[in-house]
Amino acid sequence: MNVKGKKALVFGGTSGIGLATSKQLAALGATVVAVSRNPNRAGDVPKGITLKQCDVLDRDALSKLFEAYAPFDILVSAATGGSRARGPFLEIDMEGYKASFAKLWGYANVLQLGTPHMSANGTIVLVSGSPARKSKPGQVALASVGGAVEALVRAVAPEIAPRRLNVVSPGTIDTPMSSLTGAEREEAYRKQTAKNLIPRAGTADEVAQGILFVIQNDFVTGTTVDVDGGWLLS
Ligand SMILES: NC(=O)c1ccc[n+]([C@@H]2O[C@H](COP(=O)([O-])OP(=O)(O)OC[C@H]3O[C@@H](n4cnc5c(N)ncnc54)[C@H](OP(=O)(O)O)[C@@H]3O)[C@@H](O)[C@H]2O)c1
Numbered sequence: 001m002n003v004k005g006k007k008a009l010v011f012g013g014t015s016g017i018g019l020a021t022s023k024q025l026a027a028l029g030a031t032v033v034a035v036s037r038n039p040n041r042a043g044d045v046p047k048g049i050t051l052k053q054c055d056v057l058d059r060d061a062l063s064k065l066f067e068a069y070a071p072f073d074i075l076v077s078a079a080t081g082g083s084r085a086r087g088p089f090l091e092i093d094m095e096g097y098k099a100s101f102a103k104l105w106g107y108a109n110v111l112q113l114g115t116p117h118m119s120a121n122g123t124i125v126l127v128s129g130s131p132a133r134k135s136k137p138g139q140v141a142l143a144s145v146g147g148a149v150e151a152l153v154r155a156v157a158p159e160i161a162p163r164r165l166n167v168v169s170p171g172t173i174d175t176p177m178s179s180l181t182g183a184e185r186e187e188a189y190r191k192q193t194a195k196n197l198i199p200r201a202g203t204a205d206e207v208a209q210g211i212l213f214v215i216q217n218d219f220v221t222g223t224t225v226d227v228d229g230g231w232l233l234s
Contacts, residue, residue, distance in 0.1 A: 001123055001216055004029035007072040009065075011035045011056055011110055012079030013049075014042035016175030017127060020204035021076055021211045022049050028212075033069055036079065056081060056106030062113050070117035074215055078127040080177065081106035085141040092140060100141040104148045111152070115160055121218075123164045125211050126153060128224065130171045130231040150224050157222030164221035166214040171228030174201040197230025 008025050012018035013034030019042055022034040026048035034042065039051035054065050056079045082102030085092055107126050115124065131139040132146025150167055157165040172192045180188050189201040210227040214220050226232060 001073070001121065001218060003074065003212075003215060006030045006074055007069065008032045008074035008076065009035060009069060009072055009114065011054075011077040011106070012127075013076070014039045014051060016078070016177055017170065017173060017204045017207045017211075018076065018078035019045075020208035021078065024205070024208045024212050025074065025215075030074065035065065056109055057102060059109055059113060062109055066114050066117045071119050072117065073119045073122050075110065075114050075118060075122065075124045076211060076215075077107050077110045077125075078211075079103070079106050079110075084145075086138050087140075088138055089140040097141050097144075100145050101148070103145050104152065107149055108152065111156060111165075115163065118163055121162060123215050124160075124166070125214055126165075126167045127207070127211075128167050128169045130169055130226070130228045132169060134232050134234075153224070154222055161221065164214075164218070166220060166222070167224045168207060168210040168214065169224050169226045169228065170202060170207045170210075171196065171226075171231035172201045173204060173207055175204050193229060195234040196228075197233055200229065202227060202229055 008030045010018050010022045013022040014036040022032045026032045026046050032049045033052050034049050035052045035054045037055050039053050054061050080103055084100045085096030128146040128149040129142055131142040132150050135143035153165055153167040193199050207227045210225045
């Protein structure tokens with residue numbers, strides 16, 4: 001797909017990976033609606049990007065948003081949905097574990113309610129995470145949710161063809177998702193990535209390049225593209 005002149009909706013498009021994706025799409029000439037609960041936190045955005053408020057867990061609001069912008073060609077969701085539980089499985093708080101699935105339900109809402117409003121050759125991208133296929137201790141919630149997201153994509157892609165549906169799986173990425181600052185932040189990323197083949201945190205732009213790849217390449221569907229610095233082989 002040549003994205004120039006296309007209409008894109010990017011959920012979670014106001015921060016980190018989603019914002020980088022919105023900017024790359026806009027730079028290539030797409031018209032982008034970047035959506036989140038508090039979109040003004042994105043600050044100033046380049047020409048071609050409109051900020052819009054919507055919670056991916058609010059199905060009524062989502063339906064209205066999709067109707068207002070239909071038809072559109074590109075649908076991306078990188079919205080985290082809510083909080084994520086961490087910790088060893090035998091100790092994990094079950095309510096926190098269950099709440100981590102807000103990411104899956106947000107993606108499912110966007111996919112189910114958005115797809116019918118897309119053009120026939122529309123393309124959709126969700127974002128999982130490396131723990132889906134290689135989990136480290138303490139990552140059972142990330143692993144379960146990411147695995148479910150990847151299974152969702154493989155299950156739904158055949159049902160909605162010729163529209164394309166893919167998932168991009170990031171490793172450790174330096175985004176506002178981490179609230180750490182300064183030396184503490186650097187040290188945390190250093191520790192998390194020390195055993196990776198590329199021992200550093202990735203950038204939001206590097207993941208957005210993976211998202212742009214599956215948007216632009218018309219022969220890719222139902223698959224997962226890893227942008228992880230070699231996490232899976234670490
Ligand atoms: N950063 C990493 O290391 C990493 C690694 C693997 C996977 N991932 C995945 O990559 C995706 C993007 O992460 P990121 O690092 O870019 O995070 P981020 O910078 O925190 O951005 C998350 C975005 O999601 C939006 N959002 C969260 N809940 C929402 C909801 N209920 N409704 C609408 N929008 C919502 C946020 O905006 P509001 O708060 O304004 O709603 C924000 O725009 C996530 O799915 C994450 O799990 C990230």
